[in-house]
Amino acid sequence: MVKPDLTVIPKHVAIIMDGNGRWANQRGLPRTIGHTKGVEAVREAVKAAGEAGVEYLTLFAFSSENWSRPETEVTDLLGLMRRFIRRDLAELHRSNVRIRIIGDRRNLQGDLLPMLLEAEETTRANSGLTLVIAFNYGSRNEILRVIERLAVDVAAGLLRPEDIDAAMIDGRLDTAGIPDPDLIIRTSGEERLSNFLLWQAAYSEFLFIPDFWPDFDRQMFFDALKTYAARERRFGGLTTKPAAVAG
Ligand code: IPE
Numbered sequence: 001m002v003k004p005d006l007t008v009i010p011k012h013v014a015i016i017m018d019g020n021g022r023w024a025n026q027r028g029l030p031r032t033i034g035h036t037k038g039v040e041a042v043r044e045a046v047k048a049a050g051e052a053g054v055e056y057l058t059l060f061a062f063s064s065e066n067w068s069r070p071e072t073e074v075t076d077l078l079g080l081m082r083r084f085i086r087r088d089l090a091e092l093h094r095s096n097v098r099i100r101i102i103g104d105r106r107n108l109q110g111d112l113l114p115m116l117l118e119a120e121e122t123t124r125a126n127s128g129l130t131l132v133i134a135f136n137y138g139s140r141n142e143i144l145r146v147i148e149r150l151a152v153d154v155a156a157g158l159l160r161p162e163d164i165d166a167a168m169i170d171g172r173l174d175t176a177g178i179p180d181p182d183l184i185i186r187t188s189g190e191e192r193l194s195n196f197l198l199w200q201a202a203y204s205e206f207l208f209i210p211d212f213w214p215d216f217d218r219q220m221f222f223d224a225l226k227t228y229a230a231r232e233r234r235f236g237g238l239t240t241k242p243a244a245v246a247g
């Protein structure tokens with residue numbers, strides 16, 4: 001497998017890992033097998049991102065709306081999250097990966113929150129890939145929590161409404177300190193954001209690929225980077241690519 005020669009590596013790639021259930025359905029297997037296979041694809045993506053020199057990889061693991069699934073499926077998904085941290089934390093730490101968790105930390109039951117905090121704490125000083133895990137994450141929930149805190153500051157007289165700017169919001173989001181995603185990939189053929197990084201995706205490039213998440217591999221990751229490298233980002237301005245020289 002040849003690594004693409006990339007001159008434009010996205011600093012931050014975010015992935016909506018979708019299609020585990022359909023992958024399993026297609027094979028006449030229970031959905032939970034699809035989720036288990038999905039964890040293997042997570043490992044592939046983390047390795048590929050590290051190899052490619054991507055600095056931040058955000059993975060949408062569990063949304064604030066996923067609680068509405070049947071209880072058994074929710075239990076399976078939470079169980080997989082636990083197992084992933086338990087089994088992979090040491091290896092991720094050895095690989096110099098730094099873990100960040102985004103999402104609503106309130107109301108997480110039992111050992112989940114302590115485990116997530118431990119993963120962050122253990123890997124805090126690592127200098128390699130930052131793996132951002134979006135867990136119990138929903139963008140509107142995240143933005144609402146920011147608004148709530150700003151409102152408290154305004155009510156306390158610490159802040160004037162007219163002083164609120166974009167940087168203040170950036171700095172209060174769960175993603176504070178993390179650059180906006182350059183590339184957002186969604187697997188499974190669905191073409192929507194499903195409440196993922198709404199604020200942060202203002203100028204992201206989108207890539208929707210038909211494959212289900214359990215089939216995602218290194219080659220697909222590198223292909224995605226290649227597609228990204230050919231995109232032209234303008235940020236509302238004019239072209240940033242050097243004009244082709246005639247002749
Ligand atoms: C993605 O696969 C995993 C999570 C959302 C947690 P799905 O479970 O959404 O699979 P489909 O979309 O039903 O195929």
Ligand code: IPE
Nearest residue numbers: 016017018060061062063194
């Ligand atoms: C988005 O996928 C959430 C995750 C990948 C964790 P969903 O499968 O929950 O999204 P919808 O319901 O199809 O929009």
Ligand code: MG
Nearest residue numbers: 018019020021
């Ligand atoms: Mg889905």
